[in-house]
Amino acid sequence: MPGRQSRRSVLATIAALPLSGALSACTGGGADSGSRSTSSTNTISTSGKRATHVTFWSALRGSQEVVDAFNRSQDRIRVDFQQVPSGGQGGYAKLSNAARAGNAPDIATIEYPQVPGFAIDGVARDITDLISAGLRAKLLPQALGLTTFEKRVFSLPLDIEPMVMHYRADLFREYGLEVPRTWDEFEDAARTVRSAARDRRLALFATDGAPQLASFAWQAGAQWFTTAGGAWNVSLTDAPTRRVAAYWQRLIDQDLVFVNPVESRQSDAQIGSGKVLARLSGAWDAGAQMKARPGQKGE
Numbered sequence: 360m361p362g363r364q365s366r367r368s369v370l371a372t373i374a375a376l377p378l379s380g381a382l383s384a385c386t387g388g389g390a391d392s393g394s395r396s397t398s399s400t401n402t403i404s405t406s407g408k409r410a411t412h413v414t415f416w417s418a419l420r421g422s423q424e425v426v427d428a429f430n431r432s433q434d435r436i437r438v439d440f441q442q443v444p445s446g447g448q449g450g451y452a453k454l455s456n457a458a459r460a461g462n463a464p465d466i467a468t469i470e471y472p473q474v475p476g477f478a479i480d481g482v483a484r485d486i487t488d489l490i491s492a493g494l495r496a497k498l499l500p501q502a503l504g505l506t507t508f509e510k511r512v513f514s515l516p517l518d519i520e521p522m523v524m525h526y527r528a529d530l531f532r533e534y535g536l537e538v539p540r541t542w543d544e545f546e547d548a549a550r551t552v553r554s555a556a557r558d559r560r561l562a563l564f565a566t567d568g569a570p571q572l573a574s575f576a577w578q579a580g581a582q583w584f585t586t587a588g589g590a591w592n593v594s595l596t597d598a599p600t601r602r603v604a605a606y607w608q609r610l611i612d613q614d615l616v617f618v619n620p621v622e623s624r625q626s627d628a629q630i631g632s633g634k635v636l637a638r639l640s641g642a643w644d645a646g647a648q649m650k651a652r653p654g655q656k657g658e
Contacts (some may be wrong), residue, residue, distance in 0.1 A: 362425075365466060368451075370520035383468075383487065390398055390529065392562065395618075402568055404543070408435075410434055410435055410436060410437045410441055411435065411436050411437070412437050412438075413436060413437070413438050413439065413440065413465045413466065414438075414439045414440075414441070414465050414466070415438050415440050415466045415467070416441050416442075416443045416453075416463065416464045416466075416467040416468070417440070417442065417443065417450075417451045417456065417467065418441075418442070418443050418444060418445035418446075418449070418468065419466040419468055422440060422442065422468075423442065426438045426440040426477055428468060435478055441464070441475050442554055443467075444599040450467075450469075451469065451473060454467055454469070454471040454477075454482065454483060455477075455480065458480070458481075458482040460635075463482070468517060469514070471505045471506070474505065474506050474513055474514050475508065477513070477514040478508060478514075483513040483514060484512050484513070484516070485512070485513060486512055486514075487510070487512045489513070498515075498516055499519060501519075502516035502519045503516055508586045509586055509589065520641045520642045521638065521641075521642055522571070522574045522639060522641060522642075523639075523640070523641070523642050523653070524538075524539075524541065524637050524639050525637065525638045525640065526538065526638075526640070527633060527636050527637070530559075530633060530636045534551060534552060534555050534556070534636075535551075536548050536551060536552070536636075539543065542606060544607075544655050545561070545562075546606075546610065546615070547593070547615060548561050549561040549610060549615040550613075550615060551616065552636060553615050554614075556572055559615065559634050559636065560615065560616050560617045560634065560635060560636070561615070561635075561636050561637055562616050562635060562636070562638065562639060563615075563617035563618065563619060563621065563626065563629065563638075563639045564607055564610065564611055564616045564617070565619075565621035565622075565626075566617050566618060566619060566620050567619060567621060567622055567623075571640070572603070573640060575603045575607075576600045576603045579599035579600070579602055579603050580599040581597050581599035581600040581603070582597065583595055583597075583600070617629060617634075617635065621640075
């Protein structure tokens with residue numbers, strides 16, 4: 360891969376390191392821009408040997424606590440942690456600049472969409488030989504696939520969240536709805552809500568919801584991007600994607616869902632006032648938007 364490598368380049372792994380010797384991928388994160396190191400660079404273990412130091416950058420909340428717990432658990436390896444800002448203008452830019460300067464950390468966390476670019480730029484190391492059969496068996500194949508290109512692994516999946524349906528249990532009871540477990544049942548429930556309450560909908564289709572649409576298509580078996588034949592192949596018109604698009608277009612045409620940006624005051628008002636009974640989003644969103652009426656509890 361193009362790009363300079365050095366002793367301190369990203370992912371210069373240590374065989375004894377029980378953490379991922381790779382640029383770890385995740386689905387998201389956020390933190391402030393402060394940073395602090397967990398230990399000095401001259402730690403001596405209780406055995407009298409100098410501890411191996413590993414630098415770790417991350418924007419994920421809670422990373423400092425994880426590092427502190429790991430450092431307390433043993434004295435052979437010391438992880439020196441630095442909290443970095445999230446996003447392209449924060450931690451990613453800092454990571455790229457550090458890699459070009461030859462002083463990047465040993466380990467860092469990034470999101471899945473950034474893995475190909477970091478691999479192409481030579482920031483992420485090829486760690487295929489470090490992924491044992493036992494470790495590979497423990498990883499979700501879909502997640503590992505997001506960090507593997509041309510059968511070479513450039514990152515170890517750290518986290519992946521399922522898309523879930525948050526719903527108003529009180530309103531489901533009010534309209535006699537069972538929790539839908541298939542997309543056909545979801546459509547039937549949407550029709551029930553539309554018929555029973557003209558000002559309410561089962562859900563909304565987000566006009567700014569590219570990640571949601573991608574998740575629906577992925578569930579249906581779509582594969583928008585591949586690296587087959589040593590080149591990037593992009594297609595958003597495969598059969599699974601067309602089925603998903605037709606499904607949601609039908610719900611939109613029949614006025615079974617609201618259609619507006621999900622990241623908007625309009626959406627917040629619809630959800631907060633009970634005009635939207637269910638929300639399809641990441642598991643991390645639980646409780647963030649589905650506000651029940653006083654005395655009731657949403658699920």
